[in-house]
Amino acid sequence: MAAGAPGRRTAAAVRRGRTPWALLVPALIGLAFLVLPFAGLLIRTPWGDLLPLLSSAEVRGALWLSLGTATAATAVSLLFGVPLAWLIARTEFPGRRAVRALVTVPLVIPPVVGGVALLLVLGRSGLLGRHLYEWTGFSLPFTTAAVVVAQVFVAMPFLVISVEGALRGADRRYEEAAATLGASRWTAFRRVTLPMAAPGVVAGAVLAWARALGEFGATITFAGNFPGTTQTMPLAVYLAMQESPEQAVVLSLVLLLVSLAVLVALRDRWVGTP
Amino acid sequence: MTDGRLRAGTAAASALLLAALAGCGGAPGGDGARGGSLTVFAAASLTEVFTGLGERFEEETGSTVEFSFAGSSDLARQIADGAPADVFASADAPTMDEVAEGGFADGDPEVFARNVLRIAVPPGNPAGVEDFADLAGDGVTVAVCAPEVPCGAAAEELMEATGVRIGAASQEEDVKAALTRVRLGEVDAALVYETDVRSADGDVEGIGIEGAEEAANDYPIVPLASSGDPGLAREWVDFVLSEEGAGALTDAGFRPASEP
Numbered sequence: 466m467a468a469g470a471p472g473r474r475t476a477a478a479v480r481r482g483r484t485p486w487a488l489l490v491p492a493l494i495g496l497a498f499l500v501l502p503f504a505g506l507l508i509r510t511p512w513g514d515l516l517p518l519l520s521s522a523e524v525r526g527a528l529w530l531s532l533g534t535a536t537a538a539t540a541v542s543l544l545f546g547v548p549l550a551w552l553i554a555r556t557e558f559p560g561r562r563a564v565r566a567l568v569t570v571p572l573v574i575p576p577v578v579g580g581v582a583l584l585l586v587l588g589r590s591g592l593l594g595r596h597l598y599e600w601t602g603f604s605l606p607f608t609t610a611a612v613v614v615a616q617v618f619v620a621m622p623f624l625v626i627s628v629e630g631a632l633r634g635a636d637r638r639y640e641e642a643a644a645t646l647g648a649s650r651w652t653a654f655r656r657v658t659l660p661m662a663a664p665g666v667v668a669g670a671v672l673a674w675a676r677a678l679g680e681f682g683a684t685i686t687f688a689g690n691f692p693g694t695t696q697t698m699p700l701a702v703y704l705a706m707q708e709s710p711e712q713a714v715v716l717s718l719v720l721l722l723v724s725l726a727v728l729v730a731l732r733d734r735w736v737g738t739p
Numbered sequence: 740m741t742d743g744r745l746r747a748g749t750a751a752a753s754a755l756l757l758a759a760l761a762g763c764g765g766a767p768g769g770d771g772a773r774g775g776s777l778t779v780f781a782a783a784s785l786t787e788v789f790t791g792l793g794e795r796f797e798e799e800t801g802s803t804v805e806f807s808f809a810g811s812s813d814l815a816r817q818i819a820d821g822a823p824a825d826v827f828a829s830a831d832a833p834t835m836d837e838v839a840e841g842g843f844a845d846g847d848p849e850v851f852a853r854n855v856l857r858i859a860v861p862p863g864n865p866a867g868v869e870d871f872a873d874l875a876g877d878g879v880t881v882a883v884c885a886p887e888v889p890c891g892a893a894a895e896e897l898m899e900a901t902g903v904r905i906g907a908a909s910q911e912e913d914v915k916a917a918l919t920r921v922r923l924g925e926v927d928a929a930l931v932y933e934t935d936v937r938s939a940d941g942d943v944e945g946i947g948i949e950g951a952e953e954a955a956n957d958y959p960i961v962p963l964a965s966s967g968d969p970g971l972a973r974e975w976v977d978f979v980l981s982e983e984g985a986g987a988l989t990d991a992g993f994r995p996a997s998e999p
Contacts (some may be wrong), residue, residue: 690885
């Protein structure tokens, strides 16, 4: 705190200097690389046919399914992901580092592989799914629930990592103070830890939601593809590409606009941007 | 105006793709191949047969044959975007028509084989499927191809021809994905091609469908106008259309093109 004033002065001095070409040129190339594909999408959008395509029942069905499943997947991720992040950040147990590494595995494997793995465990002939099917006659694949399961698998790690980082950054002395005042660990978590980590939780939830909305590989592998039940927007885009690329472009544009709108709204509302 | 922009965009994309592909393909293709090299774009269902035929063709002509197997419509789009292919073999006529109408074909496409749909069930047929009408039953989980891809279009046609509506659990992105559902035991049955049942080699059982010939897919082949070696491209097409080619196709479960 005391070092605030001189720190600010140094920062201003650094900012006044000339932007070095060695940084500016690659930065602009990187920006162009990220933005150009969207420009291509906009250029190839058949604007005249936009409304009829948008109002088709299939497109609306896929969009609502995507929004609904991504939101459900985020809720499930919060329910299990926040406690998991707390466990990794705030407790000591043998193999804690291994657990942390395991949580990040879904981040690095191709989602299709995740879908195959889910199928082998939760599918009708899978390790656990087999028993579920024998007892109840219910099998998860090809249901909307399977879409949510696939999305949770790929999205929850983002939330866990984000919340864990926030918990590590939060000052533990407040929790200790709460404990000395007689709060149980559960009360301290609810009343002290969670409010302190709130920005991290929100950021993690937004990341998880965005990731779930874009989920393709695990969904098509595990949940299959059927309009109205399991066909989310990314699946609809992929299949439209087989027959009419114009429709695929429109679907992509819708997905892009919706996700941008939601992310921008959430950013302004909760996640402070400097 | 939209059209003009669209065309400009396509042209730019094609030019980029061509430049990229020419850049990486140049060196290895040139040396070692006495009789030139050939790139064949072929429907995924032709993978096994064409790979086998390719080896024989290489021995006979001393050329190098490279394949790109994918969904026919994917390949057609790549050709339209300027992918450097010499020959295109499609799993259905409409996709080939698009390529021909776009002016990418060198000559008229010729049908070299036909493929009919079959029901694939897991070994032992747990759901007791006996004919096509059984697939409409309540207790049977079925995977079909999405209507956007050729095998799904054929399935639609078959459902219309027979009046049987299948309540599919999933519309798969290609026929191999539908077959995989059966192999993994996730569905009781799938509508696939006869050739897929054959290539699954005992992992699935096949059940014939009465009237399936009505909805058979024609497989057309054509040399492409963009070919760098039109002579060799023509030779490959003739080889596929030859008795040797027809024999290999029949062995794989395809029907001869001439059969009505």
